[in-house]
Amino acid sequence: MFATLSDRLSDSFKNLRGKGRLSEADIDATAREIRLALLEADVALPVVKEFVAAVKERARGAEVSGALNPAQQVIKIVNDELVTILGGETRRLRFAKQAPTVIMLAGLQGAGKTTLAAKLALWLKDQGSSPMLVAADLQRPNAVKQLQVNGERAGVTVFAPEPGNAQGVEHGGDPVDVARRAIEEARRTLHDVVIVDTAGRLGIDEELMQQAADIRDAVDPDEVLFVVDAMIGQDAVRTAQAFLDGVGYDGVVLTKLDGDARGGAALSIAKMTGKPVMFASNGEKLTDFDLFHPDRMASRILDMGDLLTLIEQAEKTFDADQAAKAAAKLQGQGGEFTLDDFLEQMQQVRKMGSLTKMLGMLPGMGQFREQLENFDEREIDRIQAIIQSMTPAERAHPKMIDGSRRSRIAKGSGRQVSDVNQLVDRFFEARKMMQQMARGGAPGLPGMPGA
Numbered sequence: 058m059f060a061t062l063s064d065r066l067s068d069s070f071k072n073l074r075g076k077g078r079l080s081e082a083d084i085d086a087t088a089r090e091i092r093l094a095l096l097e098a099d100v101a102l103p104v105v106k107e108f109v110a111a112v113k114e115r116a117r118g119a120e121v122s123g124a125l126n127p128a129q130q131v132i133k134i135v136n137d138e139l140v141t142i143l144g145g146e147t148r149r150l151r152f153a154k155q156a157p158t159v160i161m162l163a164g165l166q167g168a169g170k171t172t173l174a175a176k177l178a179l180w181l182k183d184q185g186s187s188p189m190l191v192a193a194d195l196q197r198p199n200a201v202k203q204l205q206v207n208g209e210r211a212g213v214t215v216f217a218p219e220p221g222n223a224q225g226v227e228h229g230g231d232p233v234d235v236a237r238r239a240i241e242e243a244r245r246t247l248h249d250v251v252i253v254d255t256a257g258r259l260g261i262d263e264e265l266m267q268q269a270a271d272i273r274d275a276v277d278p279d280e281v282l283f284v285v286d287a288m289i290g291q292d293a294v295r296t297a298q299a300f301l302d303g304v305g306y307d308g309v310v311l312t313k314l315d316g317d318a319r320g321g322a323a324l325s326i327a328k329m330t331g332k333p334v335m336f337a338s339n340g341e342k343l344t345d346f347d348l349f350h351p352d353r354m355a356s357r358i359l360d361m362g363d364l365l366t367l368i369e370q371a372e373k374t375f376d377a378d379q380a381a382k383a384a385a386k387l388q389g390q391g392g393e394f395t396l397d398d399f400l401e402q403m404q405q406v407r408k409m410g411s412l413t414k415m416l417g418m419l420p421g422m423g424q425f426r427e428q429l430e431n432f433d434e435r436e437i438d439r440i441q442a443i444i445q446s447m448t449p450a451e452r453a454h455p456k457m458i459d460g461s462r463r464s465r466i467a468k469g470s471g472r473q474v475s476d477v478n479q480l481v482d483r484f485f486e487a488r489k490m491m492q493q494m495a496r497g498g499a500p501g502l503p504g505m506p507g508a
């Protein structure tokens with residue numbers, strides 16, 4: 058998502074580099090390129106117009122002197138304006154004063170509602186809530202089952218109409234009644250959040266809107282979230298408008314941000330509907346989900362990286378003891394940094410999620426996008442197999458791994474000797490680099506202090 062937009066925007070700033078001050082012509086030319094970049098990314102026209110006008114105006118008024126050069130000034134202005142159209146501040150979930158907080162999901166079929174319900178439940182559960190999922194989508198065959206399966210994966214309770222009885226799916230069931238009973242049940246069983254999944258249709262229709270509105274009236278939700286597939290482009294804005302008129306909602310959830318669509322929906326929806334994007338979904342796994350932070354998204358689009366998200370993920374999964382031990386070793390305390398440590402670190406990183414996704418959050422990685430996309434996550438399995446074919450002594454003292462040991466290790470792990478050579482070389486290189494960094498220093502990342 059946003060790859061082309063990122064590239065186009067960074068191209069539009071290139072012409073400004075090295076300029077001492079911005080002329081009217083510079084500003085016009087850059088504004089034109091930004092306009093094209095946004096239109097190509099499928100951003101809605103009214104949003105593009107407002108955006109470009111704001112950038113132009115601010116660029117004209119920008120101070121010539123100051124800490125930033127003209128190119129940096131324009132980037133900063135574009136960044137600020139991106140944050141603004143993405144909704145400004147992060148909008149967090151509002152909880153009811155009296156439990157349970159009721160969250161209702163609405164959207165078209167296929168938008169990713171059912172998946173999202175489970176993601177949201179898991180997310181809330183991780184924060185100490187005790188959520189209950191409610192299957193009020195009795196339209197789509199299998200929707201109830203799907204919610205039950207996902208709920209089980211997330212380890213949360215699912216309230217569903219019992220198949221076969223009067224409210225059962227086979228009998229057409231009454232989703233309003235199911236939702237109402239679910240709230241009572243949640244109150245009784247002390248669940249503090251109830252997430253109601255409602256039916257979607259392939260297109261917008263009266264009956265769908267009416268049913269969603271009826272459920273809304275029956276459960277009086279604290280938050281209605283409109284779930285929309287970011288890959289459907291301009292249609293996302295149209296659908297968002299229709300749901301706003303038909304059902305109304307408090308916030309938007311964008312799904313499938315991992316897709317390679319142009320991303321205009323994400324950039325238009327908050328501005329066009331006046332409702333904030335609250336969450337973003339970026340994959341099929343239940344953990345591919347997070348709060349939507351306009352500022353982080355903007356800096357990702359501008360390839361300034363998203364270090365905050367990266368750090369948060371690291372904090373969630375990192376084993377602090379292990380990390381401290383490894384750091385001490387790199388500084389020459391507590392023994393030498395060995396191949397075992399190397400493997401353990403790689404596995405830690407892997408626990409944080411897809412390596413490709415994580416590397417993509419580093420500043421300046423835009424230029425390596427192709428290599429990143431081609432990175433094979435299984436590489437870590439191969440490295441693991443090789444290291445596990447070594448003896449404990451070899452892992453602790455990699456210098457002893459000579460030619461004959463290498464061919465034995467290669468055989469044992471089903472790899473080529475050249476793979477083993479490469480791994481050992483890489484280990485020594487990595488160790489050297491990490492030791493340098495641990496000593497406070499040199500080889501930084503592009504765009505980072507110290508680089």
Ligand code: GDP
Pocket residue numbers: 164165166167168169170171172173257312313314315316338339340341345
């Ligand atoms: P619903 O009809 O709105 O309930 O949609 P579902 O939850 O059944 O999702 C439709 C399809 O989209 C399923 O195949 C999901 O696995 C997939 N999906 C949902 N969210 C995401 C996402 O963020 N990224 C990707 N790649 N796929 C998703």
